[in-house]
Amino acid sequence: MSQTPRAAGPAGPDAGPARGRHSAASRQQRAWPLFLSLVLVATAVAGGLALHQSRSSGPDSSQAASNGASGTPGVDLAARSAGVDKVLAARAHAVQAGNEPEFLADVDPGNKALLAKQRMLYENLRQFGFAKLGYEQIREQFDQSLVDKYGPSTYAVAVAMAYQIEGIDPIPVRTVLGYTFTRRPNGRWMLVSDTDLDLLLPRGSHQEAWDIGRVLVKRGPRVLVVVEQNQGALATSLVAKAVSAVKAVSKSWPGGWHGAGFVISLDDKVVRGADYSLPKNAEDALAMATWVYRTLPGEATGTGERADSYVVINPRNRTKVDARTLAHEFTHVATAPYGAYVPRWIVEGAATYIEFLPMDGAMDLALDKYRTKVRTKYLAKAKNLPADSTFFNNASSSYPLSWLALDYLFHKYGGTEVATLYQEMAALGTTQAERNRIMTEHLGITEAGLFQALRADAGL
Numbered sequence: 001m002s003q004t005p006r007a008a009g010p011a012g013p014d015a016g017p018a019r020g021r022h023s024a025a026s027r028q029q030r031a032w033p034l035f036l037s038l039v040l041v042a043t044a045v046a047g048g049l050a051l052h053q054s055r056s057s058g059p060d061s062s063q064a065a066s067n068g069a070s071g072t073p074g075v076d077l078a079a080r081s082a083g084v085d086k087v088l089a090a091r092a093h094a095v096q097a098g099n100e101p102e103f104l105a106d107v108d109p110g111n112k113a114l115l116a117k118q119r120m121l122y123e124n125l126r127q128f129g130f131a132k133l134g135y136e137q138i139r140e141q142f143d144q145s146l147v148d149k150y151g152p153s154t155y156a157v158a159v160a161m162a163y164q165i166e167g168i169d170p171i172p173v174r175t176v177l178g179y180t181f182t183r184r185p186n187g188r189w190m191l192v193s194d195t196d197l198d199l200l201l202p203r204g205s206h207q208e209a210w211d212i213g214r215v216l217v218k219r220g221p222r223v224l225v226v227v228e229q230n231q232g233a234l235a236t237s238l239v240a241k242a243v244s245a246v247k248a249v250s251k252s253w254p255g256g257w258h259g260a261g262f263v264i265s266l267d268d269k270v271v272r273g274a275d276y277s278l279p280k281n282a283e284d285a286l287a288m289a290t291w292v293y294r295t296l297p298g299e300a301t302g303t304g305e306r307a308d309s310y311v312v313i314n315p316r317n318r319t320k321v322d323a324r325t326l327a328h329e330f331t332h333v334a335t336a337p338y339g340a341y342v343p344r345w346i347v348e349g350a351a352t353y354i355e356f357l358p359m360d361g362a363m364d365l366a367l368d369k370y371r372t373k374v375r376t377k378y379l380a381k382a383k384n385l386p387a388d389s390t391f392f393n394n395a396s397s398s399y400p401l402s403w404l405a406l407d408y409l410f411h412k413y414g415g416t417e418v419a420t421l422y423q424e425m426a427a428l429g430t431t432q433a434e435r436n437r438i439m440t441e442h443l444g445i446t447e448a449g450l451f452q453a454l455r456a457d458a459g460l
Helices: 077-097 100-104 112-128 144-150 232-252 279-284 315-320 323-338 344-356 367-377 395-413 415-428 432-443 447-457
Strands: 130-140 155-165 173-183 189-193 215-220 223-228 261-265 285-295 305-313
Touching (some): 077 112, 077 130, 232 261, 232 344, 279 285, 323 344, 323 415, 395 432, 395 447, 415 432, 432 447
Parallel strands (some): 223 261
Antiparallel strands (some): 130 155, 215 223, 285 305
């Protein structure tokens, strides 16, 4: 549900980064840095279900007329809400207590496929180690065809899953899914479907790592990796790379980074907001950092409030992912909470700058030669810093120019100033005028002035 990445193009000194948004680049020749990554933007799909609280309240809320929230006359909304809350609370408790029968107790016993899917979901969820877990009704979505299918008591509702993975999520975060319930003769509510609302929910909903198939979860220091159930060797390899990348970002990001890396490497082409079924992403992208939300889009703000990012690896290119790839993505993870308004050249330039620094277990890169190459091949022909609107259309030049700009800023102004600039841009850089104001306040120059400074520094 977030969603934005980093892409891989042909390796070598002339290779450009991402042709698919927010991804990492492949590297056949490590002497020359290759880049590509982004930050998959998690946005609600146009026309998707609005996420507004819809609990009934007030003296007349216990009964709904035929034109009310449920679309069904005579529904006791308070009783239904309490009954469904009881089911949701039991499911959350079951996961944390390790009680499979409790998790499955309110699943339609006649639907063998749903039972099998829910059993798999329970087994997956148990592996993640949730410090906190809960489910909350958000909004009913009435559909007469569902009533015709399941009966007059049918209740289809968007549900927020609020959770915090131990050692991974710094704060509780939220995702959204859709459940369909009916009332049993004994008055208890029963889950009859978990897919009826999928097309109405925000992008990436119900496509979390635990939703799709049987998985294996493996941990390392400040790292969690998810792979297919039979991919133990891949998990071990990715944990080692991720641990190295976490150390690199923690050491190199100004002020340090104390977060953790969550890496998902599954066979599915659509996981969270990462969509590797799109031709350019499928071919080019190595990995994508997908947004995780403190509040969902539509709850507190239209775009939601970010808390973190999870990294999703392209199944086609997983063998090309190395520690530097993950260091790039974890830089996006580290900066995700700052906000959404940073110019793309800063976002990608900062991640690539950190990626290219010396790190344990990785060969040092020939950055002096690469700097010269970028100046002569790209800067000499450029007319300005890469624009957000055309960044990915011109990725072969956008990434190296962005790296060059951040390389200049880090060396001239220092990491603390760069990080402060990044944070203020992320929070307030909504227009070009605001970006220029922030740049001038921190550096004494605008983006145009920085571009001219880069040319002067290169003797152009």
